[in-house]
Every structure is written in structure tokens, then in C-alpha cells.
Amino acid sequence: MKSERLIALLFTLQARRSATAGQLAAILEVSERTILRDVAALQAAGVPLYSEPGRGGGIRLLDGWRTRLDGLTGPEAAALFVSGVPAALADLGLAGAATSAQAKLLATLPAGARDRAQELGERFHLDAPGWFHRDEPLPHLAxxxxxxxxxxxxxxxxxxxxxxxxxxxxxLGLVLKAGIWYAVAAIPTAAAAIGAATKATGGVTEKAAGHLRTYRVARIRSVDRTGERFERPTGFVLAEYWATAAAEFDRSILHATIRVRLPARVLPDLARHLGRNTVEELGQVGAPDADGWVEAELLVETLHIAQHQLIALAPDVEVLDPPQLRAALAETGRRLAARNSAHPDGG
Known part of the structure; x- marks a missing residue:
């Protein structure tokens, strides 16, 4: 929007004091002609801007003049300059707002704090996608x-x-999870039911969640406004719903039960190898035997997945049940030993 761009331009000049039309155009991602029109608009509004010709010249803001608009707080400054966040805002169509906020930040912070904020952008990066995740086309996200x-x-x-x-x-909201955008939406006319269920318990209950749906934005093929506005459910908090729904999903994929024997000292590392939810669903753990080993019952996704997860614990794991998992793990161990026992050159 033009008003946001004018504010961004004003704060950029307040921070830099002088910049060429080309530099400003690059910062605000517009044409030089647009910059010149915006400068004229600010001058007409009483902002003391002037052009300085020649080498080293540019568009300048009168020394000592400052806007009376409030600046941002220190924590807000840090958040705006963490690398990676602007990319997520751009996905939402808020790139202009982010640029405006960053310009506002640089203009209003003291010199020392301004340098510190810029350093944050050089030292911290939010890498939302997973290591092997490819960007998805998101034509309807904005x-x-x-x-x-x-x-x-x-x-x-x-x-x-x-x-x-x-x-x-x-x-009702958008969630960026591991580089994938999800839309959380309510069934129309269910706002009252969601609000009532949430108010009664102070959180998003299973009953309230039954009126909610989650859609992967990349799979949305078309979007049309109906012309109707809706009321947000009273008490609905997106972060709380997402935490509840994500935990429920993680638990729902644990379909198989296994019994293992392992050293008690390994228990703290189980979450790293088997997943947090498997450990949260950890069954009864007996007292350590004379060797310091314990028996534990675990919920896992599938026996095949469990086989690969348990290999990471070798040799500190023994499968007690089911027999097919014990046999599969033993066969993997035999093949691994055979592969690594002979020297590559045959010696």
C-alpha cells in the first residue's frame, strides 16, 4: 500500500539521512520513478526533504528533523532482523510491511542498538524448511x-x-511447520460451538477440534470469497490448537507395541532415537537388573520403522517381543557384521 511505502521511505531516510533514488528504489523494491513521486508526496505533506545534486548527492532529510511516530522495542527489533523471517512474511504478502517495519526500526533505534539489530540479521537465521524439503508452489497463500x-x-x-x-x-489462521504452510479453518456456523467448548475447559478440547479442519495450502487449487464475513470463535488461540492437534496426530500414528531390554543409562537418549511421542507413551519400566538393564514397553509407528530406529541403539538393545522384530534386527546385525568383517582388498 502507498501509505506503508511512504512511511518506509520516510524512516529509511531518517536512518540514512541521504540516499540516491536508485538506492531507495532497491531497498523498497519499486521503480525510481515511484520513489520520486513518493518524495514529492512527502514534501507536499510538509516533510523537509530536498535533493542534493552532483557526486555524493541524493535525496536528503533536513538535519535534526525526526518524525514523531513511535519506534519499535528492542525485542521487536531483534525479531524483525532474524534472517529467514522476511521470507515467511513475503509468502503471506507482507513483504512491504516487513520492509516498512525494518526501516522504522533503523530510524528510531539509537546508533548502538541499530548496529546490534543489523548484526542479528547477519548471525541468526530461521531455516523453516527441512533439510530435504523443496519449496512448494503457493499460488493461493496470500x-x-x-x-x-x-x-x-x-x-x-x-x-x-x-x-x-x-x-x-x-x-482462522496459518501455520508454517517445517517449511510447509497449513491453513486452520472452522466449519461455517460452528463458531459458537467451538467458543462454548473452549470456554468451558479453558482450551481447545477434542469436541471443539471436531469443528476444525487443517488444509495443506499447497494442495488448495482455487480460492473464492463468498462475500460473507465470519466471527472468530471466542477463546480460540491458534498456537494452543496447533499444539494440541499436532500432539494428537503424533500419537495417532503409533500403531505397534514392542517390548525391549536395554541399559537404564540409555533411557534419557530414547527420545532422540525413537521420537518424543514414543517416549511420552513409554509403558511400565521395571527396576534395573544386576547388569543395570531394564525392560520397557514402547509404542512405535510400525515394526519396520522401529527396526531402523533401534539399530541406532546397538549394541545396547535387545528385542523381547514381537519375535518378527527380534529376528529382523538379528538379521540386520548379521549382515552388518559380515559386510564389515572382511577387508575391502580381501585381506
Whole structure:
């Protein structure tokens, strides 16, 4: 929006005191002609800007003049300059707002704090995607984000398996998880039911969650506004819902039960090898025997996955049940020993 761009331009000049039209155009990601028009608009509004010709010249702000708009706090400054955050804001169509906020920050912070904020951007990076994750096309993310902000009911087409289904939803929020965007939406007309269930317990209960849906934004094929506005459910907190839903999903994929024997000293490392949720569902653990080993019952996703997870604990693990997992782990051990016992040159 032009008003945001004018503020960004004003704060940029307040921080730099002088810059060429080309430099300002690069910072604000607009054309030089747009910069010149914006400078004229600020001058007409009474901002003491002037152009200084020649080498080393540029657009300058009168020395000593400062805007009376409030600046940002120190924590806000740090958050804005952590590398990686602007990319997420750009996905949401908020790149202009982020640029404006960063310019405002640099203009209002004292010199020392300003340098510190810029250093943060050089030293900290938010790498939201996973190591092997490729960026997904997100042609409708900005539209969904706008509907979230404006409380606009949407009609979407959504790819589910090999089918494309039509849904009417009230978009309540967006979540960026491991580089993947998800939209959390309510079933229309369910706001009262969600609010009542949430108010009664102080959190998003299973009953309230039953009126909510999560959509992977990359699978949304079309977005249309219905022209209707919706009311957000009373007491609904996106972060709380996501934490509850994510934990429930993680537990729901644990389908198999195994019994193992392992040293008690290994127990603190189980979460790293088997996953946090497996450890949270850890069954009864007996007292250590004379060798310091204990028996434990664990919930795992599948026996095949468990086989690969338990290899990381070798040799400090013994499978007691089921027999097929014990046999598979033993066979893996035999093959690994055979592969590594002979010298590569045959010696």
C-alpha cells in the first residue's frame, strides 16, 4: 500500500539521512520513478526533504528533523532482523510491511542498538524448511492470508488424494511447520460451538477440534470469497490448537507395541532415537537388573520403522517381543557384521 511505502521511505531516510533514488528504489523494491513521486508526496505533506545534486548527492532529510511516530522495542527489533523471517512474511504478502517495519526500526533505534539489530540479521537465521524439503508452489497463500485477516468466508477446491473436493471454510489462521504452510479453518456456523467448548475447559478440547479442519495450502487449487464475513470463535488461540492437534496426530500414528531390554543409562537418549511421542507413551519400566538393564514397553509407528530406529541403539538393545522384530534386527546385525568383517582388498 502507498501509505506503508511512504512511511518506509520516510524512516529509511531518517536512518540514512541521504540516499540516491536508485538506492531507495532497491531497498523498497519499486521503480525510481515511484520513489520520486513518493518524495514529492512527502514534501507536499510538509516533510523537509530536498535533493542534493552532483557526486555524493541524493535525496536528503533536513538535519535534526525526526518524525514523531513511535519506534519499535528492542525485542521487536531483534525479531524483525532474524534472517529467514522476511521470507515467511513475503509468502503471506507482507513483504512491504516487513520492509516498512525494518526501516522504522533503523530510524528510531539509537546508533548502538541499530548496529546490534543489523548484526542479528547477519548471525541468526530461521531455516523453516527441512533439510530435504523443496519449496512448494503457493499460488493461493496470500489470498488465504488476506481472508484470515479480513475474516472472510472462503470457498476452496482442495486436492485430497486423487480427487479434488469443494469446501466452504472460515479461515482462522496459518501455520508454517517445517517449511510447509497449513491453513486452520472452522466449519461455517460452528463458531459458537467451538467458543462454548473452549470456554468451558479453558482450551481447545477434542469436541471443539471436531469443528476444525487443517488444509495443506499447497494442495488448495482455487480460492473464492463468498462475500460473507465470519466471527472468530471466542477463546480460540491458534498456537494452543496447533499444539494440541499436532500432539494428537503424533500419537495417532503409533500403531505397534514392542517390548525391549536395554541399559537404564540409555533411557534419557530414547527420545532422540525413537521420537518424543514414543517416549511420552513409554509403558511400565521395571527396576534395573544386576547388569543395570531394564525392560520397557514402547509404542512405535510400525515394526519396520522401529527396526531402523533401534539399530541406532546397538549394541545396547535387545528385542523381547514381537519375535518378527527380534529376528529382523538379528538379521540386520548379521549382515552388518559380515559386510564389515572382511577387508575391502580381501585381506
Amino acid at each position: 489470498d488465504v492470508a488476506a481472508a484470515v485477516f479480513d475474516r472472510q468466508r472462503l470457498r476452496i477446491s482442495y486436492e485430497r488424494g486423487r480427487q479434488t473436493v469443494q469446501r466452504t471454510v472460515d479461515p
